[in-house]
Amino acid sequence: MTDQPAIELVGIDKKFGAVHANKNINLTVAKGSIHGIIGENGAGKSTLMSILYGFYQADSGEIRINGKPVNIKDSQTAINAGIGMVHQHFMLVENFTVLENIMLGAEGGALLAKGVASARAELKRLETDYGLDVDPDAVIEELAVGLQQRVEILKAMYRGAEILILDEPTGVLTPSEADHLFKILGVLRDQGKTVILITHKLREIMAITDTVSVMRRGEMVATRKTKETSVEELAELMVGRRVLLRVEKGEASPGDVVLSVRNLTVKDNRGVTMVDNVSFDVRAGEIVGIAGVAGNGQSELLEALSGIRQPSSGEILIDGQPIGRASPARLRELGLAHIPEDRHHMGLVLKFEEYENAVLGYHRDPKYGRGFMLDLDAMQADATEKIEKYDIRPPNPRLKTANFSGGNQQKIVVAREIERDPRILLIGQPTRGVDIGAIEFIHRRIIDMRDQGKALLLVSVELDEIRALSDRILVMFAGHIVGEKTAEAGEQTLGLMMAGIAA
Ligand SMILES: Nc1ncnc2c1ncn2[C@@H]1O[C@H](COP(=O)(O)OP(=O)(O)OP(=O)(O)O)[C@@H](O)[C@H]1O
Ligand SMILES: [Mg+2]
Numbered sequence: 001m002t003d004q005p006a007i008e009l010v011g012i013d014k015k016f017g018a019v020h021a022n023k024n025i026n027l028t029v030a031k032g033s034i035h036g037i038i039g040e041n042g043a044g045k046s047t048l049m050s051i052l053y054g055f056y057q058a059d060s061g062e063i064r065i066n067g068k069p070v071n072i073k074d075s076q077t078a079i080n081a082g083i084g085m086v087h088q089h090f091m092l093v094e095n096f097t098v099l100e101n102i103m104l105g106a107e108g109g110a111l112l113a114k115g116v117a118s119a120r121a122e123l124k125r126l127e128t129d130y131g132l133d134v135d136p137d138a139v140i141e142e143l144a145v146g147l148q149q150r151v152e153i154l155k156a157m158y159r160g161a162e163i164l165i166l167d168e169p170t171g172v173l174t175p176s177e178a179d180h181l182f183k184i185l186g187v188l189r190d191q192g193k194t195v196i197l198i199t200h201k202l203r204e205i206m207a208i209t210d211t212v213s214v215m216r217r218g219e220m221v222a223t224r225k226t227k228e229t230s231v232e233e234l235a236e237l238m239v240g241r242r243v244l245l246r247v248e249k250g251e252a253s254p255g256d257v258v259l260s261v262r263n264l265t266v267k268d269n270r271g272v273t274m275v276d277n278v279s280f281d282v283r284a285g286e287i288v289g290i291a292g293v294a295g296n297g298q299s300e301l302l303e304a305l306s307g308i309r310q311p312s313s314g315e316i317l318i319d320g321q322p323i324g325r326a327s328p329a330r331l332r333e334l335g336l337a338h339i340p341e342d343r344h345h346m347g348l349v350l351k352f353e354e355y356e357n358a359v360l361g362y363h364r365d366p367k368y369g370r371g372f373m374l375d376l377d378a379m380q381a382d383a384t385e386k387i388e389k390y391d392i393r394p395p396n397p398r399l400k401t402a403n404f405s406g407g408n409q410q411k412i413v414v415a416r417e418i419e420r421d422p423r424i425l426l427i428g429q430p431t432r433g434v435d436i437g438a439i440e441f442i443h444r445r446i447i448d449m450r451d452q453g454k455a456l457l458l459v460s461v462e463l464d465e466i467r468a469l470s471d472r473i474l475v476m477f478a479g480h481i482v483g484e485k486t487a488e489a490g491e492q493t494l495g496l497m498m499a500g501i502a503a
Helices: 045-052 075-080 098-103 115-130 145-158 175-190 202-208 231-239 298-305 328-333 343-347 354-358 376-390 406-419 436-451 463-469 487-498
Strands: 007-016 019-029 034-039 060-065 068-070 083-086 163-167 194-198 211-216 219-225 257-267 273-283 286-291 313-318 336-339 424-428 455-459 472-477 480-485
Touching: 007 045, 019 045, 019 211, 019 219, 034 045, 034 175, 034 202, 034 231, 045 163, 045 194, 075 083, 083 145, 098 115, 098 145, 115 145, 115 175, 145 163, 145 175, 163 175, 175 194, 175 202, 194 202, 202 231, 211 231, 219 231, 231 436, 257 298, 257 455, 273 286, 273 298, 273 313, 273 455, 273 480, 286 436, 286 463, 286 487, 298 336, 298 424, 298 455, 328 336, 336 406, 343 406, 354 376, 354 406, 376 406, 406 436, 424 436, 436 455, 436 463, 455 463, 463 487, 472 487, 480 487
Parallel strands: 034 194, 034 211, 083 163, 163 194, 286 455, 286 472, 336 424, 424 455
Antiparallel strands: 007 019, 007 060, 060 068, 211 219, 257 273, 257 313, 472 480
C-alpha cells in the first residue's frame, strides 16, 4: 500500500439550508483496503458518500482519486472515475433479468457494442474472480434480497469500479447473506479494489475493516486502525459518552393474557401460506420475541395482527374477544400500536413534514383538533416534544421527512408508536438503521413499557436484539413456531432452530 491513496477528500463542506451536514471533512482511504465509516444517525455519512458518488455537490473542498483532483459533477463522472455505489434501496429494474440489469446503462451502449454473448462471458469472469455467483437469466424480483445486492455489486464491477461504496448493506440481509457479502468484500480487497463500508454494526467493523473513521455531527472526529481499537472505544467516539452495549432488565412479572393468536394461517400476495396454523399468547408485562431468519412468516404475522392483512383462517383475540376483520384504525382504538418493519412502505409518508408523520394514524385524536379542523400548533408542539425526547435530528418538525437521515426517520416512527402509550405494541425491526446510542434508548423504552404492564410482541432478525429484550422467545421457521425458549438457550441453539435443524 505504498502508492497513492485511492481516495482523498480534502476540506469537504456541505450545507442543506440550516443543516451543516459535512464540516470541512478530510479523509484518506488507502488503495486495496476496506475502510469503515461509522457515526450517529444524521452525522453526515451518507451525505459524504453521495458527494463522492456525484449525487450531491460539495459547497467546497476537493476530491482526489489516485492522487489526481477530479471534479465529480454527477454519478456518470464518478463511474468513469472508477467509483461504484451500492445503495441501501436497490436501483434495479425489477422485471428485468440480471444480465439485462447489468448491461443497462453501462457506458457506451454495451448492448450494441459488446453484444449479449460477450456480456455473458464478462459476467462469468466476474463470478469466478469474485465469488459473485448469480444466475444471469434470473428475473430480479424473484431473487432474495442478498442476491439482488450481489447484482448491484456485479453491476458496479461490470462498469469497471475500482472503488466500491456500500451504505448500510447488511440492514436487510440475513446473517448468512451478510457473511457471504463479507467474503466477497474480502476477495475484492485481495484483488486490489478499495471498499468503503458504512454500517452501524460495530461487530462488522471489527470483523472486516482495515481502518475505521468516525463522524460526529458533521465532523470527522477520528480514524483508527481497526486492529488498534475496540468496540467500546468506537462507541464512545461516536456518541461522545460511554454507551451501555447491553441493556439491563429485571425479571418480568406477567399478568393476564392480552393478545392471543389461535390457529392462525396467513397467506402472502401470491397465495403462498406464510403463517401456518400458529397459536400463542402475549401477557401484560412481558416481551415475547419472534426469532427467525427473514422470510419465515414473521412479516405476514405482524401484518395480520395489525389489521393490514386478512388471515385466511384462525383467530386473533384481544382481551379474549375475537377482533374479526377489524381495521388498523379500529385496532388502534383498542389500544394496539404497531412499529412496522419497513418504514418506507408502511410507517411514513416521506413527502410529509415531520410533524405530520409524528401523528400519522392518530390525527383524529381530539388532542389534535375537532372534526376536519386540525390544530397544527398542537400537532407541532407534540412533535417537538418527541423530537427532544428521542433526540431526532435536526430538531425541526417542519422539515420534509425525506430529508431526515435513515436512522432519524426510524426514530420518528418509533417515537410515534411508543409515545401513544398503547396497551399492546407490535414491534417490527425497531432498530434497523439506528445508531448504538439510539438503540440503547429505544431498548430502554421498550423495557420500561413492559414494566408498566404493556404486552409487547417483538419481531427482529437481529438475534442479539431478540435475546437482549425478550422474556420468552418463539422461534419461527417456515411458517411454524418450532419451539419456545428463553435467552439462556444461547445463540447456537436458537440459530439451529431458526435454520429448521433442531427443536
Ligand atoms: N436532501 C437533504 N435536504 C436537507 N437535509 C438533508 C438532506 N440530506 C441530508 N440532510 C441532512 O443532513 C444531515 C446528515 O444526513 P446523512 O443522511 O448524511 O446522515 P447519516 O450519517 O447517513 O445518518 P444515518 O445513520 O441515520 O443514515 C442530516 O441532518 C439530514 O437531515
Ligand atoms: Mg445514512
